[in-house]
Amino acid sequence: MTIVTARPGLLSHPFGERYAARIGALPGAPHAWVDGLRQSARAILGAQGLPGPKSEAWKFTSAVDLAKTPFIPANLADDIDVVDVPHNVPRIEGAVRIVTVNGIVRRDLSDAFDKIDGVSVLSLREALAAAHETLKAVIGGLASPGAYPMAAVNTAYMADGFVIQVAKNVQTTRLHLISIGAAGAEPVSFHPRSVIGVAAGGNVALVETHVGLPGHSYFSNPVTEAVVGQGGVLKRYVMVDEDADAFHGSVSAVSLAARATYEDFRLCLGGRKVRQDIVVNLEGEGGNAQIHGAYALARSDHADISTFIDHAVPCCTSAQEFKGVVAGKSHAVFQGRIRVAKDAQKTNATQSHKGLFLNPGPVIDCKPELEIFADDVQCAHGAATGEVDEGQLFYLMSRGIDPDTARGLLIAGFVEGATEKISDEPVRAAFVGAIETWLKRRLAEAVAL
Amino acid sequence: MALIEIDDLHVSVADREILKGVSLAIDAGTTHAIMGPNGTGKSTLSNVIAGREGYDVTKGSITFNGKNLFDMAADERARAGIFLAFQYPVEIPGVSTSAFLKTAINARRRAAGEPEIDAMEFLKLVKSKTKALGIPDDMIKRPLNVGFSGGEKKRAEVLQMSLLEPRFAVLDETDSGLDIDALKVVADGVNALRDKERAFLVITHYQRLLNYIVPDFVHVLSGGRIVASGGKELAAKLEAEGYAQFQSAA
Ligand SMILES: Nc1ncnc2c1ncn2[C@@H]1O[C@H](COP(=O)(O)OP(=O)(O)OP(=O)(O)O)[C@@H](O)[C@H]1O
Ligand SMILES: [Mg+2]
Numbered sequence: 001m002t003i004v005t006a007r008p009g010l011l012s013h014p015f016g017e018r019y020a021a022r023i024g025a026l027p028g029a030p031h032a033w034v035d036g037l038r039q040s041a042r043a044i045l046g047a048q049g050l051p052g053p054k055s056e057a058w059k060f061t062s063a064v065d066l067a068k069t070p071f072i073p074a075n076l077a078d079d080i081d082v083v084d085v086p087h088n089v090p091r092i093e094g095a096v097r098i099v100t101v102n103g104i105v106r107r108d109l110s111d112a113f114d115k116i117d118g119v120s121v122l123s124l125r126e127a128l129a130a131a132h133e134t135l136k137a138v139i140g141g142l143a144s145p146g147a148y149p150m151a152a153v154n155t156a157y158m159a160d161g162f163v164i165q166v167a168k169n170v171q172t173t174r175l176h177l178i179s180i181g182a183a184g185a186e187p188v189s190f191h192p193r194s195v196i197g198v199a200a201g202g203n204v205a206l207v208e209t210h211v212g213l214p215g216h217s218y219f220s221n222p223v224t225e226a227v228v229g230q231g232g233v234l235k236r237y238v239m240v241d242e243d244a245d246a247f248h249g250s251v252s253a254v255s256l257a258a259r260a261t262y263e264d265f266r267l268c269l270g271g272r273k274v275r276q277d278i279v280v281n282l283e284g285e286g287g288n289a290q291i292h293g294a295y296a297l298a299r300s301d302h303a304d305i306s307t308f309i310d311h312a313v314p315c316c317t318s319a320q321e322f323k324g325v326v327a328g329k330s331h332a333v334f335q336g337r338i339r340v341a342k343d344a345q346k347t348n349a350t351q352s353h354k355g356l357f358l359n360p361g362p363v364i365d366c367k368p369e370l371e372i373f374a375d376d377v378q379c380a381h382g383a384a385t386g387e388v389d390e391g392q393l394f395y396l397m398s399r400g401i402d403p404d405t406a407r408g409l410l411i412a413g414f415v416e417g418a419t420e421k422i423s424d425e426p427v428r429a430a431f432v433g434a435i436e437t438w439l440k441r442r443l444a445e446a447v448a449l
Numbered sequence: 450m451a452l453i454e455i456d457d458l459h460v461s462v463a464d465r466e467i468l469k470g471v472s473l474a475i476d477a478g479t480t481h482a483i484m485g486p487n488g489t490g491k492s493t494l495s496n497v498i499a500g501r502e503g504y505d506v507t508k509g510s511i512t513f514n515g516k517n518l519f520d521m522a523a524d525e526r527a528r529a530g531i532f533l534a535f536q537y538p539v540e541i542p543g544v545s546t547s548a549f550l551k552t553a554i555n556a557r558r559r560a561a562g563e564p565e566i567d568a569m570e571f572l573k574l575v576k577s578k579t580k581a582l583g584i585p586d587d588m589i590k591r592p593l594n595v596g597f598s599g600g601e602k603k604r605a606e607v608l609q610m611s612l613l614e615p616r617f618a619v620l621d622e623t624d625s626g627l628d629i630d631a632l633k634v635v636a637d638g639v640n641a642l643r644d645k646e647r648a649f650l651v652i653t654h655y656q657r658l659l660n661y662i663v664p665d666f667v668h669v670l671s672g673g674r675i676v677a678s679g680g681k682e683l684a685a686k687l688e689a690e691g692y693a694q695f696q697s698a699a
Contacts (some may be wrong), residue, residue, distance in 0.1 A: 390502070395539040398499050399553035399609060400527035400560070409552065413543025413592070 011050040013067040015153050015189070022073055026159055028128030033136065041145040041155035051149050060333040060365040061275050061304040063149070066247050071189040071219050074102035076159055080182050082213070085109065088241050088437070089209045090430035095176035102182055102218070103190030104160045118170030119204060120163075124193055127163035134197040134227075135163045142225040142253035148277055150249035154223040158193035161222070166202035166232070174205045174424070181212030181220050181246055189219035196226035198234050200257075205235040205424050212243040219247040226253070228260040230284065235263040237427045239434060242271030244299050251277045256316075258284030265422050266293030266305060267431050268324075269438050274303040282309070282316040282344075289317070294418035295324030295332055296435060297362070298442045304333035311344040314374075320351040323418040325411055326362035327442055337369040338379065345376040355385040356414055358443075412439055450515065452477040452648045453498075453617050458509035460490070460497055467493045469673035470509070475617070478645040482659055482684065483652045485670035486692050491652045492536050494670070495621045498650075499533035500526045513617065528560035530616030534606040534623045536652075541593040546605070549593050550575060550612060557613055578611045581641075583634050599626030607638040614642065619650045624658040636661030656688040671695045 020042065028034035050067045051058035080101045096116060099109035105123040113121045127135045145152035162177065179192070198204060210220055220242065228234045234254065242248050248271050254262050268274055280289040295303050309318045318338065326332050334353045355364040366383045388410050396406035415435050422428040451474035460468040467490040475481050485491055497504050498511060500523030511518040518526060541549070554574075555565045566574070575589060582604050594602055603623050610618055620639065624632055639649065639662050651662055659667070659681060667683040668675045669692070676695045677683065 391539050392541050394499075394501050394523060395535070395541065396549070396553075397523040398501075398527055398533055398535075399549075399613065400524055400556040401552055402524050402556065403522070405552065405556070406524070409544050409549070410541065413541060415543075417543030417592070 011052045011063060011067040013050045014069065014071045015045065015157065019073055019157055023156075025076065026157065027125040031128065031131065034128060037140050038156050041152045044145045045152045045156055048149065048152070057306065057335075060335070060367070061273065061302065066219065066249070066273060069187050069217070069219070069247070071187050073157065074104070074159075074188040074190040074218075076104065078104045078106055082106075082109065082180055082182055085178055086180065086211050086213065088211055088434070089178055090434055092174065092176045092207050092430050093426035095174040095207060095426070097176045097178060098162070099178045099180065100160065100192060101180045102188060103179070103192040103220070103222070105162070113175070116173055118167040118202070119173050119175070120165045121175070122163045124158065124161035124163060132163050134165055135195050138195045138197065138225050138227055139193070142255055142279070142281070143223050143251045148251045150221055150275065150277065151223050151251045153249070154191040154193055154221050154251070157191045158223070159191060161192035161194040163194065164196045164204070164206070166196075166198040166204045168199040169201040170203060172203045172205055174207065174426070176207040176209070179208065179210045179220060179222065181216055181218035181242065183216040183218045187217035187219070189221060191221045191223070194222070194224045196224065196234065198226070198228045198232040200229040201231045202229065203233040205237070205427065207427055208236065208238045210238070210240045210242060210248060212246045214243060215245065216243055217245040219249070221249050223251045224253070226262075227255050228257060228262060230257045231259045232257070233261045233263070235424060237265045237422060237424065237431065238276075239267040239269070239431065240271060240274055240276070240303070241269040241434065242274065244270065244272060244301070246271050248274040248276075250275070251279070253279040253281075255281045255283055256287040256289065259286035260284065261288040261290070263290040263423060264292070265419070265431070267434065268293070268295040268297070268303040268305070269434065270297060270299065270301040271303065272300070274301075276305050278305065278307045280309050280318065282311050282318065283313060285313050285315045287313075287316040289319070290421065291318065291320045292418065292421035293322045294415050294435070295322075296415055296438045296442070297324065297326050297330035297332055298328040299330065300328065301330040304335070306333070306335040306337075308337045309339070309349065311338070311340040311347045311349060313341070314343060314345045314347065316344070316347055318349045321418065321421060322353045323355075323415060325356045325358055325415055326364060327358040329361045331363045331365075333365045335367045335369070336381070337371070339371040340374050340377050340379070342373040344374045347374060348378045350379070351381040353383045356411065357385065357387050358411065408439065408443055411443065412436065415439075451475055452514060454512045456510050456512070458494075458497070458511065459507045460493055461505040461507055462493065462503070466507070467673055468497075471670070471673070471675055473668065473675060475648045475650060477616075477648050479665045480643065480649040480651060480662065482664040482667045483650065483670050484654065484667065484684065484687055489670050490673050491670055492621055495533055495536070495619045495652065498619055499523060499531060524556070527613075528557055532610050532613055532615035532618040534603075534610055534618065534620040536621040536625070538594045538602040538606055540595045542595050544593050546591055546593045547575070547589045550589070550609065553609070554612055574612065578608055582608055582611070582638050583631070584608055600628060600631050603627055604631065604635060607635050611638055611642065616646065617648050617650070618642075619652070621652045622654065624653050624655060632658065633661060656684040659684045669695050
């Protein structure tokens with residue numbers, strides 16, 4: 001296949017001609033508003049390419065191997081031969097399961113999702129065809145292709161996804177969106193696009209698991225934009241457990257009205273290269289953004305979480321706490337940017353990142369970025385990395401616990417402790433289970449080092 | 450033969466000699482107390498007995514139950530029956546007290562060739578001990594020592610000791626931070642374990658504790674050496690007169 005050579009200084013990438021040739025066949029193509037979005041994203045992609053080593057926002061996460069992999073666009077039909085959901089996808093109590101394979105909604109693998117009380121779930125295709133109001137109003141406005149390269153690729157080639165609308169004052173519904181990556185002989189890419197609207201006082205919990213079939217090479221590139229109305233609550237719990245050969249580049253961009261809450265928890269358990277951008281715009285007083293997460297990496301996994309919390313108005317709260325363990329030759333990145341506008345007095349913004357090394361091989365990079373233009377602001381941030389604490393280890397051993405078990409308890413306690421931020425108990429339990437499985441599988445080899 | 454025999458123990462920390470030849474033999478069935486000024490090496494001695502790393506034993510030996518302690522890692526010593534109630538118990542976020550207690554009890558049981566404790570038996574056992582020590586039930590569900598008050602931490606140490614039933618326990622200032630009622634409760638917890646098979650080494654700054662846990666012998670550790678030994682009346686004398694008389698001797 002042809003790899004487009006971009007202007008000097010830009011990374012060449014595979015998302016050029018072969019992809020562009022299919023733009024006319026993508027869902028929504030006949031609509032001028034959809035085509036306009038795609039064409040402008042393509043223009044940005046053409047001008048900016050993928051972020052190279054000099055890109056400040058991507059300084060710890062190289063897109064070179066992504067750019068060098070000769071991806072082809074995933075099939076648009078929903079006929080990939082996947083008969084079951086992989087076993088690393090947890091069962092979440094009381095959640096409606098909706099499955100996508102290579103980004104395409106698969107009703108045959110999903111629970112029925114047409115008749116959920118107070119929550120309308122459409123596939124992006126259906127919503128595009130119907131020129132869905134919320135979709136039209138929100139798409140492209142929050143996840144800017146100019147600022148977020150992964151949003152540019154997605155906007156140019158989005159083929160399916162979800163439009164989820166939660167009605168006023170609806171009480172918690174739980175949906176579990178499961179993304180399965182499955183390549184053939186050639187590596188594939190897919191670019192699901194979702195828009196979520198939570199009306200005033202609505203409350204919804206969306207669980208996402210991103211997995212792949214073992215040994216498959218794919219690029220999962222989901223972008224989600226969400227608008228939460230006054231006093232509404234959106235909870236998103238996103239587990240990324242991609243295959244060792246898979247790429248994952250996502251953007252989540254959320255706008256919060258007055259007294260709205262966005263709770264986001266990321267659990268990353270692996271992937272060849274995972275980059276998750278989380279953007280929250282606090283646009284109404286009393287807004288509350290709880291952005292937390294945990295990671296556990298081994299092999300040559302690379303996982304990057306980059307957040308941008310924008311306090312545009314006074315009296316909002318944001319909290320970020322990320323914790324993770326790294327083993328093997330893995331690489332973890334946390335970049336946390338907080339902006340407090342001049343008028344955003346009485347802002348309370350906290351951020352912390354703690355990383356634990358299980359052996360000497362891995363790398364952890366952490367970059368807090370605080371841009372504070374208001375003066376009446378509480379803003380605490382901290383970052384620490386280290387090894388298992390010798391004092392804690394001795395304490396456990398002094399009670400007769402052997403060093404491997406003691407170390408295991410401390411590591412599990414450290415990562416699983418992060419899940420205390422998940423307010424939805426069945427989800428928390430499922431995520432703890434996923435972490436325990438990871439630790440069982442990886443710890444023996446890590447501890448032995 | 451003594452249950453534990455410390456012979457001419459020299460210990461350095463960061464190239465500074467802290468213990469300068471400590472000898473002490475403790476028989477099964479007895480309780481010894483150590484008193485002494487701040488920074489003389491009482492906790493150093495405790496840590497070396499329990500097997501903490503980072504201490505250079507430059508000379509001397511500790512024999513426990515006929516075995517050379519320095520051949521055993523901290524966890525092996527614990528399973529062999531040594532227990533240290535920490536002066537500063539360590540907070541461990543993310544590890545629940547009950548999960549920890551169960552793991553510790555089972556480590557001990559496995560070493561003794563006994564079957565693991567089942568969930569019901571564990572609950573019953575813990576409940577009986579927490580009740581005796583005035584520990585609220587929900588403390589067990591919390592992460593180990595995290596957010597426990599000073600007194601609660603010390604009670605939790607004694608709870609662990611009661612559950613693990615060591616042959617030899619070192620209590621490093623277990624009385625500090627305890628209110629008067631708690632002091633009595635904790636002392637009762639220790640006294641309940643005292644029998645002819647077990648021995649205790651109680652480190653304290655105050656005679657008050659020794660009114661409740663009455664020692665057979667009292668030693669003064671000063672300048673890295675035991676500079677005086679006597680019966681329980683020595684504690685009263687120290688409380689009245691301080692350490693000055695011994696420091697000049699040291
Ligand atoms: N890890 C260490 N690094 C450097 N110095 C140390 C270390 N541990 C202990 N020391 C020093 O060794 C000496 C003895 O300390 P230790 O804690 O044993 O005293 P202590 O008798 O228990 O005092 P206290 O009554 O205050 O508890 C002190 O001077 C202390 O600063
Ligand atoms: Mg001390």
